[in-house]
Amino acid sequence: MMGKDKSTGDYLSNALNQPKMSSPKQRNPSATKNALLDAARTEFQRTGYNGASTRNIASDAGCNAALINRYFGSKIGLFEAVMEECIDLAPLHGLSPNEMVEALADIALGKADPTGGFDPMVVAIKSSGSEEAHDVIRNKLGNPMVEQLAALIGGNNADQKAGMLLSIVSGMFVGRVSVDADALSAEHDDAIRALLGHAMTAVLLSGT
Template identity: 35%
Template sequence: MAQPEATPRTRNAAATRAAILAAARARFAQEGFDVASVRSIASEAGIDPALVLRYFGSKDELFVAVLAESGTVEDLLAGERSEFGERVARQLLLDPVESQKLDILLIILRSASSPKAGPAIRANVQTAFYGPMEAWLGGEDAAIRARTVGAIIMGASMARAIDNNGLDDPAERERLARSLGDALQRAVG
């Protein structure tokens, strides 16, 4: 009896690359840079580990790509400057949390102390957040104000990730959003 011909697997470089990035983001968020392995990332993506290296060269380069795909601060800067504080506070405290944004926060928290990942995180934060924020703010103290805004945003993001800011009452969450919005608006000047 003749065997049916096997259907060759369709190759799709873009889909493979996206699967690797998604698996890497998940692993780095769960385990941090130092613990996540190319083998575990490949397993989660359903591919051979050699493909991870073929597409990205190394785990270090894959980590940089995951950080780069996390986006920039530009979406926070879109809109009226006079409404920045309120707009960002609502996004941080009241809008549904996008899992990809939470993953990036976890990656940063779990990997910042790594001798290999720390410099990549700092470079990405400078390029994706502080640089554009400083340019948007302008003025001689833009670097200080950008870092103040960054500290407020990071703190609010961490508090939400830990326990939703500890507030179950919607009215209290609204009050917190107004207070945070005021602090952010003062920071941008």
């Protein structure tokens, strides 16, 4: 029964003015995949493959962890998608041997920069203890990087030279972050750069 002071029109008006329940927001699959990839880059770079949590990745991406399996099949599938982003060595194209050595030394000395952007090589180093991640690292990063650099170097033993140079670059990260020796700290960059130059030049020019 309606109250004494309420008319049928009043009740209809109130009903029409009630806030409507919003319909569930449609999820954009492309945006969700990109959000998961962005969150995975951060997590894998922070902890490496074994330490990465799919729950953390999904939470940072603002979605349910089940969507990782939906879009990438598994954690290793997500890792493979992240590692597709091989470092682009095209900026080294056309450089003289000395210029190439200087550029590679810059890359090596920048490996321990915590403010740097996503770096798949750092992810690979932090994930090196994972048997599950090993083949992905080799096939999506290691071999493609060697092939890129070898094509730029040319000549005899180009693949081996490229592999050695990239090992020197990644070794600086291990020395500075994993070993954390005072002798390799940033305050010694000038001396380290000179030594890197000598080592890389010896590799690059060997057999020429």
